[in-house]
Amino acid sequence: MKAMADSIITVKNVVKVKAKRRNTVATFMPKPIFGDNASAMHMHQSLWNDNINVMFDPDDPVAQLSQTGRYYIGGILDHARALCAISNPTTNSYKRLVPGFEAPVHLCWGIGNRSAAIRVPMYNRNQERSKRIEYRVPDPTANIYLLEAALLLAGLDGITRKLDPGDPVDENVYKLSASKRREYGIGALPLSLKGALDSLSSDNGFLVSTFTKDFLDRYMELKYGEYTAFAQTPTPWEVSMYADS
Numbered sequence: 219m220k221a222m223a224d225s226i227i228t229v230k231n232v233v234k235v236k237a238k239r240r241n242t243v244a245t246f247m248p249k250p251i252f253g254d255n256a257s258a259m260h261m262h263q264s265l266w267n268d269n270i271n272v273m274f275d276p277d278d279p280v281a282q283l284s285q286t287g288r289y290y291i292g293g294i295l296d297h298a299r300a301l302c303a304i305s306n307p308t309t310n311s312y313k314r315l316v317p318g319f320e321a322p323v324h325l326c327w328g329i330g331n332r333s334a335a336i337r338v339p340m341y342n343r344n345q346e347r348s349k350r351i352e353y354r355v356p357d358p359t360a361n362i363y364l365l366e367a368a369l370l371l372a373g374l375d376g377i378t379r380k381l382d383p384g385d386p387v388d389e390n391v392y393k394l395s396a397s398k399r400r401e402y403g404i405g406a407l408p409l410s411l412k413g414a415l416d417s418l419s420s421d422n423g424f425l426v427s428t429f430t431k432d433f434l435d436r437y438m439e440l441k442y443g444e445y446t447a448f449a450q451t452p453t454p455w456e457v458s459m460y461a462d463s
Contacts, residue, residue, distance in 0.1 A: 219370070223362040226259075230358070246358035248306070249313035256314035256321060259358045261369060264350040265290065274349040280386065281329045281338045282349060291327050291336050291351055292383040293376015293424075294369060295405075298325050298335060298355065300421040302407060302414035304368045305356035307441060309448040312410050314357055317392050322354045324394075325405040326387045333391040335407070336383075355407065367428055375424040411445045 230246060237244035249256040265272045265286065273287035294301070306315065314321050320332065327336035337352040356365055375381075387402060394404070408414040415438050422434055 219366050220363070223366055226362045248308070248311050248357040248359060250310075255319050257358055258314070258321065258354065259356045259360060259362075261353040261356055261365070262350050263290075263353065263369065263373070265373075271346045271349050273351070274346040276344060276346075281340050282343060283338055285382075286377055287338075287349075287351065288382055289377040289380055290373035291338075291376065292381030293373045293379070294336065294351075294353060295325050295327065295383050296376060296381050297372040297421060297424055299405075299408055299414065299417035301368055301372055302355065303411070303418040303438070303441065304364050305353075305360050306414060307361070307411070308357075308359045309411050309445060311357050311359060312408070312414075315355070315407055315409075322391075323407055324391045324399065325407065326391060326402065327351075327383050328387045328391075331387060331389075331391070334387055338386070364429075368425060371424050371428060411441060411448075415441055415445070 233244045246257055248258070273284055273290070274282060275284035275287075276282055278284065302311075306312065315323055317323055322333070322335040324333075324335065326334050327338065328334035329338050330340050331337055332354070335353070335355055337354060339348070339350065339352060341348075353369060384403060387404070391399075391404065394402070408417060418434070419438060422429070425434065
């Protein structure tokens with residue numbers, strides 16, 4: 219995990235340095251341009267016991283996904299709103315998590331479903347080494363070291379508590395009515411950094427085996443401060459809308 223996280227930091231730094239040498243700017247900001255698709259950092263995860271992928275079950279008729287893998291998904295979905303404080307840690311993050319731009323906004327999982335928060339890629343059957351889940355919520359402003367640890371802890375909590383995520387959703391979640399989403403038990407991601415932090419403040423027990431209380435308290439204090447500064451700062455959009463009121 220650490221090696222992969224180190225590689226991500228290296229790639230981001232190399233891209234920024236190369237761009238600067240060409241008198242351009244490379245940004246990993248989630249939503250730098252209004253009305254355009256945004257930048258994400260989808261996380262692909264599998265669980266291994268020595269040389270065995272414990273997410274793989276060749277006898278599962280749907281996606282060859284083991285029950286352990288389903289529990290892992292259940293844990294991430296159960297804690298997804300709190301996880302957003304780590305996976306989407308900036309005020310700009312929530313300008314990406316809106317309908318219409320291929321970013322997830324609802325909490326469910328599916329087989330190859332790119333409108334779901336968690337996708338189980340299914341290109342070919344009987345491929346143990348490639349059996350994995352794809353968590354599509356995070357963006358590149360996340361601290362990759364914190365994110366990897368938090369996702370693993372959420373998934374392991376799902377395994378410990380046997381949190382089955384229910385049936386996969388095959389439909390386009392963006393187009394489901396509110397009543398249909400309620401029928402399927404599909405929740406929603408937070409609409410703002412404050413909403414994510416509020417969720418983390420009430421749902422952080424799954425993290426405390428690794429993240430100390432002092433760390434979480436300080437982290438939330440800093441992030442609440444960012445949100446407050448953002449909420450209290452007039453923007454050019456507000457000036458253009460309300461200056462003549």
